[in-house]
Amino acid sequence: MQHHIALSTIFEMLEVAGRADLKMDLLQELERQRQTLMSFRSNPNVLPEMLDAVLNELDQTSEALKGMQGRTGQHIRENEWLMSIRGRTIIPGGACEFDLPSYYAWQHHPAEKRYADILSWFSPLAPLFDAIGIVLRLLRETGHPVKISAENGSYQQMLQGKSYQMLRITLNEQLGAIPEISANKYMLWIRYTSQGGDLKPKAFEGEVPFELTLCNF
Template structure:
């Protein structure tokens, strides 16, 4: 199954972009090749670019506190397992405390590193980080893989509380919705939302269907148009019936 996600607002869009960057960073940082470590370092720069557009730290702290209060309200619900509830509450408290303890602006340690900032300035230029442009960076790339990895982890560590909080918020959001089986007739599906506010949509498809959802939505209506790819990979309208699962998520 393939899961497609669609954010309903800019805040969730930013969180999903950062999550995607974090997954790429995790993959490339654990690879041994200098080129892969170059991608990992460039991904940190991309994270700072995305995170710098909003006050994510305070926004995440507010959301975690809202979730904490909501979860506390479930204590008297007989259908809720107290052990699971306590575990989630403990995780929310732990992540919130670590984020509060994080000092300074997000990624300030990287911004204060003149050498890293010189690399960032060169990487935005196509081919700008060649050995003749930055011999010191080239020399660093020739170091043993474990030394390079330890450096990258050191530079990224101050960002860990932010990404732990981000991951928890998105996990709670995804768990807030229940999947419903739907069928798109002639490759199209519409649903009136009647002004109800959602944060994110999740659409699950069988990977063998060959269908690709193109999603647009606002607080009044949701529209999904399915396409498929030919040999030239250009999207083409799909006129078949398409079964899928739809999950509307909201805190």
């Protein structure tokens, strides 16, 4: 079952990674981040060792991304066996053993063999997702968490027209509070709900302490 989920995830990644401009956009963003970080070399508050480590990671990620040949995920699209599975998995019950006997047989291979196969199918996509990972990590690190309390499960904040690229919320899951977020460049509204026995959401009653982080390059 876990390897079936892994394979389905690769197919979903293929849909996202198929954008022709994604690779170029990532290369441009990596270079932009590199230039920004280079400007910190003369800052006495920045540790040179940490800065060099991040710059080296950016360079390695960029080179790996540039080394990707052809259309992203083309090796999967050219694999007729994988494409036959992809075509059936979008149909409810389409991956049953009587519809895809070869896939059923593969699922009974030793776990080590299946893992090696999945790794070989994913490996050519790894530079793309490594690049996405480092960009998201750098974006998350631009924010500074602020401790806030939502009275009666609701919180509003005026953004003064400033745009943010990511919003992060951290709260104690033991509270059972579920955040629902609405935002534009003028206002941020967070409304907390809870679930009863019927799982239907209802307004959270009481105070919700949480941390809010607004991130922007």
